[in-house]
Amino acid sequence: MNLSWPNNPITALSVKLGLTVCGMFVFAIWIMPPLYDAFCDITGLNGKTGDKYEVVDTAVDTSRVINVQFVATNNEGMPWKFGPEIKQMSVHPGEQAMINYLASNPTGNDMVGQAIPSLVPYKAANFFHKTECFCFEQQALLAGKDAILPMMFIVDQDIPEHIKTITLSYTLFDVTDRFSKDELLSMAHDGL
Amino acid sequence: MAHGPAKGFTRWLYTTNHKDIGSMYLWFSFAMFFLGGMFALVIRAELFQPGLQIVEPNFFNQMTTMHGLVMVFGAVMPAFVGLANWMVPLMIGAPDMALPRMNNWSFWILPFAFAMLSSTLFMQGGAPNFGWTFYAPLSTTYAPPSVTFFIFAIHIMGASSIMGAINIIATILNMRAPGMTLMKMPLFVWTWLITAFLLIAVMPVLAGVVTMMLMDIHFGTSFFDAAGGGDPVLFQHVFWFFGHPEVYIMILPAFGIVSAIIPTFARKPLFGYASMVYATAAIAILSFVVWAHHMFTVGMPIAGELFFMWATMLISVPTGVKVFNWVATMFKGSMTFETPMLFSIAFVILFTIGGFSGLMLAIAPADFQYHDTYFVVAHFHYVLVPGAIFSITAGVYYWLPKWCGNMYNETMGKIHFWLAFIGLNVTFFPMHFSGLAGMPRRIPDYNLMFADWNMISSVGAFLFGAAQVVFLYNVIATIVSGKKATDEVWDNPEGLEWTVASPAPYHTFAEPPEVK
DSSP: OOOOTTTOHHHHHHHHHHHHHHHHHHIIIIIHHHHHHHHHHHHOGGGOOOSOOOOOOOOOOTTOOEEEEEEEEEOTTOOOEEEESSSEEEEOTTOEEEEEEEEEOOSSSOEEEEEEEEEESGGGGGGEEEEEEGGGSOEEEOTTOEEEEEEEEEEOTTOOTTOOEEEEEEEEEEOGGGSOHHHHHHHBOOOO | OOOOOOSSTHHHHHOOOHHHHHHHHHHHHHHHHHHHHHHHHHHHHHTTSSSOOSSOHHHHHHHHHHHHHIIIIIIIHHHHHHHHHHHHHHHHTOSSOSOHHHHHHHHHHHHHHHHHHHHGGGSTTOSOOSTTTTOTTTTTTTOOTTHHHHHHHHHHHHHHHHHHHHHHHHHHHHOOOTTOOGGGSOHHHHHHHHHHHHHHHHHHHHHHHHHHHHHHHHSOOOSSOGGGTOOHHHHHHHHHHHHHHHHHHTTHHHHHHHHHHHHHHHTSOOTTHHHHHHHHHHHHHHGGGOGGGGGGGGTOOHHHHHHHHHHHHHTHHHHHHHHHHHHHHHTTOOOOOOHHHHHHHHHHHHHHHHHHHHHHHHSHHHHHHHTTBHHHHHHHHHHIIIIIIHHHHHHHHHHHHHHHSEEOOHHHHHHHHHHHHHHHHHHHHHHHHHHHTTOBSSOSSOOGGGHHHHHHHHHHHHHHHHHHHHHHHHHHHHHHHOEEOOSSOSSSOOSGGGGSOSSOOSSOOSSOOOOO
């Protein structure tokens, strides 16, 4: 067969198949991850909590009490001391509540940390709103300094009846190498 | 058309002949089969007794990783592509593959990919040690520096497979002899057509996942790094979206091979041809919606667990149709038990056992106990060794007389079969027991309570390895000094490949045959 492109059916088919290959590669890198994030966002899967929340309904449902527990862990190799001021508190849905986390950098190096939240049960993830949180950005601590990291939250009034306890976990990662010295200094907490 | 083959070594470098390229693929995969087998024997030698005897734990992990990678990408996949190169044009009455130069290229990049992958064994920090599934962050944050070589090796293997797949689809859809309608194609051609579409769909996803790893490691992205807003679980989803169709890529051509062999030695036409085609297509389509059954324990909602559990169990329906058809083909046939038939019957029995343990693993609540134990190892070796390896072996014995013109030694073939059959079952059957008792996979040392089963497994593994040496000897002896084979080779076999001379001339079907 000596037909030239685009009349050669073999060439035409090969081009189509090649385009499918490119399409699947694009799908894997540029479509699947955002799709996964969107899916987790909608369903609350993987316990990621949302971004900064604007209060829409200030009514407090005093008939219910939700027990909120706080857990903190350091990722491997993170030397900071990091933990919540209190281990748990009881709140009414709709009530504005606040908890402080304490972080201190006992090392001789200036460092930057990033706290990543995860929440169980997953079904509660979309009903736990943060109006203010240190986890929205990175925390820089100079050598030997410490800081109080506040977090303000509201449990949604529409949280399903069967959820009585929410556990919020923060894992602290060392992200120092993502920042230059100048960036670190401009971000640094003043300390206590 | 009297010209060729060319003389000297450049014949193999420059060849665009489907038979030459098919032979190179087969020899390459044979070499990789022995390399991967040696890695496996290092694993089994270390596990012969509890405690650390022979290798360091880190080297042990490199062995499990390299064994998996070499066997999957180096032995099984190139062997099937080699069989496709040899047999697809002969079976559909085409003179060659549709894209012969690309065919040469897709073979010749493979040795470079595996040279690169194997070279990591000699690098500082050692070879990849994170398992063939290379879960992030083991393969990103905690990986040895050689991981970059691993990533590029995977890219090259992927490119090779994709080009091979495009070539096979283009050949099958455009170059069939007049009268060879789709529903007259031999099942090996059908299963390879469907496999090629699976390759086109998922090999780019594998390339994508290793590219994301590369960017996470070297370019500061955070696809799989929680600290930067990514998610390691995403890795598992993307990987298994590739990985599950991949396991069917390694089994569908095997279905085609045994569907060619069983009718020949049962002396009956294949039972339920059309249902075989539809079952193959159904398995391929279902393979895209079951990936998360590999990750029941990551913390999925109950709806997800149930969906993936049922979808997985649904696959046993088309697979059951196939097993039924093979048994029905043999039923009341006048069967003889030459080596290809022995391997094919063993395929049907042992693959079914592997299928049943797969059903057990598909039960989401039970999987929480089986997950990451030797039960999983037993399961996938029961589907891959008797599935892929036995079918390839059966295919080699079945078509070798056509390829080289000489008949293999039947006695030695039977010795090979029985050694392999016994070795395989002695190796892998006890793993069901050690797995159910709780022995985790990928560990160099284990609790004393698992000692007996592990010792038996190790003995079986060396027996299985010895059987393959018999195989190698038999193949070489056949080519060098085998008795002359007839053109038909077997007793009235079906298919165009038996209408050409033995050995198959360098150029066949320059004039398309008439298919009735």
